[in-house]
Amino acid sequence: MHLLSYLAALLVTALTAFAVYTPYIPEGGLGVNNAPPEYVALSDFDWQSINLALNQEWIELDLFNYGLTKFSPQDFQNAGLNAQDRFLIEFMAQQEFGHATLLRNILGPYSAKPCKYRYPFNTVREFVDFCQKLTRFGESGVYGFLEHLNSRAAAQLLLQSITTEARQQQIFRQFEGLFPMPVWFEVGITQSMAWTLLAPYIVSCPAENPRIAWQNFPALNITNNPDAVPLYNTGVVGNDTSPAITNNRSEPLSFSGRQVNFTWERPGQPVGYNNSYMTHTTAGPARFVAWISQLNTTYTPLENIQGESGSTTQPGPRVFGDDTAPVVNDTMFVAIVDENIDITPFNISQLNSHIVAGPALYQAG
Incomplete structure (x- = not known):
């Protein structure tokens, strides 16, 4: 009897140790089977969506740098923005370079290069306003397709870049004197909606740039x-x-x-x-x-x-x-x-x- 009790105690101890050191993993989930992830487009939908996102990153990179060179430090000061604020915009441009590099790595050697752009502003306040609007539809444009990508690995990388852009949009709202985050949920829009909003600001692109496949709606x-x-x-x-x-x-x-x-x-x-x-x-x-x-x-x-x-x-x-x-x-x-x-x-x-x-x-x- 004592031997049986001892063996039962050993079994309980062993099972307890197994429960402690072997965490429970619920059934289900995508990409959790320890297979090496592939950070590439897995469908034409993926490729065309990320191509659009890359063109958005290129214009943001150009826009932030352009605003910093177009306006003098005094122009920014007159709009209530100091040297530290200008450096923050400069750092945002560096972020955009990182985002563009990430997306080019996903798309491969035939990905889009920077284009020439036109901007509808003449003052620092108008520049800031355009930045908060451009980052708005850039952010929402990715939210709209992110969960539909075949490549869950690529979607993870996009998620980590677009959350950075969400912070940029909030900061530009603060620069404009707006309430920084006036909603409970951020909205997503389709690729065609985002492309409709982006297209008017692109003047010309390198001939080798891949065509953007999405629909343009009337303005x-x-x-x-x-x-x-x-x-x-x-x-x-x-x-x-x-x-x-x-x-x-x-x-x-x-x-x-x-x-x-x-x-x-x-x-x-x-x-x-x-x-x-x-x-x-x-x-x-x-x-x-x-x-x-x-x-x-x-x-x-x-x-x-x-x-x-x-x-x-x-x-x-x-x-x-x-x-x-x-x-x-x-x-x-x-x-x-x-x-x-x-x-x-x-x-x-x-x-x-x-x-x-x-x-x-x-x-x-």
């Missing part, structure tokens, strides 16, 4: 877009727009019930580098405005339609209903569409075939 213009550029150095809380860690603006840029006016182009317009792309849509007549933000795509009726112009009223939905965050906030996306189809973050590409024009960036807050 959308918000004729009364809220303007975050003016500098109000008032010292009054809620009114001052000087660079700051945070500004809780009691005078918001936009509000629910505000009329928003649009004009848009017909399809068939040349766009992109060397005007080598053509805008195209498969949608029917314009009927709704899609507000793409956070976890939601909200629709409002398009009214006062006259040819390629119309208006709508800014909606006021909440992310999870009453007493939660407003959906419409931040630097967000709007598009003119033909139908108000149900869209969730994972299947936003379903919206592509319904876009009449856009998206455009709406400076909601």
